[in-house]
Amino acid sequence: xxxxxxxxxxxxxxxxxxxxxxxxxxxxxxxxxxxxxxxxxxxxxxxxxxxxxxxxxxxxxxxxxxxxxxxxxxxxxxxxxxxxxxxxxxxxxxxxxxxxxxxxxxxxxxxxxxxxxxxxxxxxxxxxxxxxxxxxxxxxxxxxxxxxxxxxxxxxxxxxxxxxxxxxxxxxxxxxxxxxxxxxxxxxxxxxxxxxxxxxxxxxxxxxxxxxxxxxxxxxxxxxxxxxxxxxxx
Amino acid sequence: xxxxxxxxxxxxxxxxxxxxxxxxxxxxxxxxxxxxxxxxxxxxxxxxxxxxxxxxxxxxxxxxxxxxxxxxxxxxxxxxxxxxxxxxxxxxxxxxxxxxxxxxxxxxxxxxxxxxxxxxxxxxxxxxxxxxxxxxxxxxxxxxxxxxxxxxxxxxxxxxxxxxxxxxxxxxxxxxxxxxxxxxxxxxxxxxxxxxxxxxxxxxxxxxxxxxxxxxxxxxxxxxxxxxxxxxxx
DNA sequence: TTCGTTATTTATCATTTGATAATTAATTAT
DNA sequence: ATAATTAATTATCAAATGATAAATAACGAA
Numbered sequence: 001x002x003x004x005x006x007x008x009x010x011x012x013x014x015x016x017x018x019x020x021x022x023x024x025x026x027x028x029x030x031x032x033x034x035x036x037x038x039x040x041x042x043x044x045x046x047x048x049x050x051x052x053x054x055x056x057x058x059x060x061x062x063x064x065x066x067x068x069x070x071x072x073x074x075x076x077x078x079x080x081x082x083x084x085x086x087x088x089x090x091x092x093x094x095x096x097x098x099x100x101x102x103x104x105x106x107x108x109x110x111x112x113x114x115x116x117x118x119x120x121x122x123x124x125x126x127x128x129x130x131x132x133x134x135x136x137x138x139x140x141x142x143x144x145x146x147x148x149x150x151x152x153x154x155x156x157x158x159x160x161x162x163x164x165x166x167x168x169x170x171x172x173x174x175x176x177x178x179x180x181x182x183x184x185x186x187x188x189x190x191x192x193x194x195x196x197x198x199x200x201x202x203x204x205x206x207x208x209x210x211x212x213x214x215x216x217x218x219x220x221x222x223x224x225x226x227x228x229x230x231x232x233x234x
Numbered sequence: 235x236x237x238x239x240x241x242x243x244x245x246x247x248x249x250x251x252x253x254x255x256x257x258x259x260x261x262x263x264x265x266x267x268x269x270x271x272x273x274x275x276x277x278x279x280x281x282x283x284x285x286x287x288x289x290x291x292x293x294x295x296x297x298x299x300x301x302x303x304x305x306x307x308x309x310x311x312x313x314x315x316x317x318x319x320x321x322x323x324x325x326x327x328x329x330x331x332x333x334x335x336x337x338x339x340x341x342x343x344x345x346x347x348x349x350x351x352x353x354x355x356x357x358x359x360x361x362x363x364x365x366x367x368x369x370x371x372x373x374x375x376x377x378x379x380x381x382x383x384x385x386x387x388x389x390x391x392x393x394x395x396x397x398x399x400x401x402x403x404x405x406x407x408x409x410x411x412x413x414x415x416x417x418x419x420x421x422x423x424x425x426x427x428x429x430x431x432x433x434x435x436x437x438x439x440x441x442x443x444x445x446x447x448x449x450x451x452x453x454x455x456x457x458x459x460x461x462x463x464x465x466x467x468x
Numbered sequence: 469t470t471c472g473t474t475a476t477t478t479a480t481c482a483t484t485t486g487a488t489a490a491t492t493a494a495t496t497a498t
Numbered sequence: 499a500t501a502a503t504t505a506a507t508t509a510t511c512a513a514a515t516g517a518t519a520a521a522t523a524a525c526g527a528a
Contacts, residue, residue, distance in 0.1 A: 025493080025506055025507085026494045026506070027505075029505075048282070048284070048368065052484080052485065052486090062507095063506070064485095065487080065507075066505080068487060073487080074485095127368060131368065133427075134282065134364060134365065144432060175437050176439075176443070179437045180446060180450070182428065183421040187420045189420070190427070193367075193424070194378075194416065198374060198378060199370060209413050212458050216451065216457065217454060220452070223449055223450065223453040224450055259476055259524060260523080261475075287516065296476080297476070303475075307516080307517080
């Protein structure tokens with residue numbers, strides 16, 4: 001029986017009630033700044049960007065005006081949170097993984113999504129991504145453009161090659177095909193939404209789930225990919 | 235070439251700048267209430283539940299205190315929005331669709347997700363679902379429990395039958411199997427997240443996309459479903 | 469037309485909230 | 499030890515926000 005994992009709220013390490021810095025003042029500025037940013041990430045992930053600066057300060061065990069010594073405004077702190085979250089968690093090596101035809105496609109995809117999960121199946125990441133998406137922040141679009149260009153389109157390319165379909169130079173790439181690859185990505189990412197946004201339990205052995213997802217996708221895609229190309233040209 | 239659909243923000247009917255009720259006062263109370271609720275749905279879907287009552291009132295073309303004649307508090311209005319959104323959009327007929335073995339499983343699934351899409355691929359629904367999920371509202375959990383019990387578990391049951399696997403009475407249902415069905419649901423629902431939360435374009439011909447999703451899933455699931463049951467007992 | 473009812477608005481309150489200024493005190497340099 | 503520096507706190511401000519009370523005016527009944 002496959003176990004499930006509960007309590008998505010548990011962020012490893014930081015306890016929730018942690019104004020334990022009772023009398024410890026005068027921290028090294030760069031340390032303090034880092035502490036504020038990290039705290040803000042967790043805080044906004046939990047409460048959304050409408051979370052109050054006073055509550056954030058309380059959580060950090062500092063006073064609210066101190067935030068304004070390090071950031072000129074709440075908005076600038078939020079901006080910093082975006083930077084930290086988005087830029088830190090993309091590994092360019094992933095991009096070279098997909099087109100590596102020395103290995104079977106199923107292996108490549110499984111490997112990619114397992115590693116990607118390690119970076120992204122995370123309370124703060126998922127929730128900040130959703131909150132900023134709903135807010136319509138542009139950095140969100142840019143991130144998704146990378147997903148599309150560096151992962152999904154290459155996946156389609158490899159899928160064609162694997163299934164003996166004509167390359168994109170001969171039969172142009174089309175949106176229906178892109179949706180196919182978004183399907184795999186949706187299987188993958190919606191699990192994170194379920195767990196970290198909705199608070200539902202998720203299977204404990206993520207790796208096995210990913211293996212299944214990829215097998216389902218690659219096997220199933222073979223059955224439909226071809227027909228998309230036929231209908232595609234004119 | 236498959237077209238794509240842009241501007242997820244467009245909610246059919248109501249224009250965004252609409253305080254056009256310039257001098258028309260004294261509306262029938264039940265009408266007014268309905269108008270407020272509908273306006274609140276669109277408003278909170280757009281701005282989240284932290285949206286300000288004054289902005290909502292402005293959008294409705296009424297004054298802010300009038301809201302409080304119809305709802306004792308902002309929270310009670312939000313509660314009403316939940317009711318309206320969640321209760322109104324579940325069709326019990328869908329539940330009987332899945333187990334109908336007179337039709338091929340692919341047909342049943344395609345039909346269900348097409349009809350479900352008509353109810354749920356919708357700006358306000360998707361966003362309020364996400365906002366309330368992030369907020370941790372219990373009605374969200376209850377809705378997802380219905381999805382699981384009435385759709386996903388039945389899907390697994392039918393999938394077993396279709397692939398000649400032992401019924402649940404013989405080999406018990408397990409979480410890995412459930413994750414399989416969540417995979418299909420994720421393909422489906424993540425498209426809505428992409429479009430309505432992230433603002434990305436989505437293929438115009440939703441029906442065709444759903445057909446592809448279901449074919450990919452059913453074909454691919456056949457390749458992995460069996461192995462889950464073997465490992466499952468003990 | 470006049471009057472009574474009540475839907476709606478205007479005026480206002482008490483908190484909350486992002487932000488600033490003045491004050492205090494921890495740490496380092498002399 | 500003493501003074502200088504500046505991290506951090508305390509004390510506030512002004513605007514925003516949920517909510518209430520009093521005043522107004524639209525509509526139906528007489």
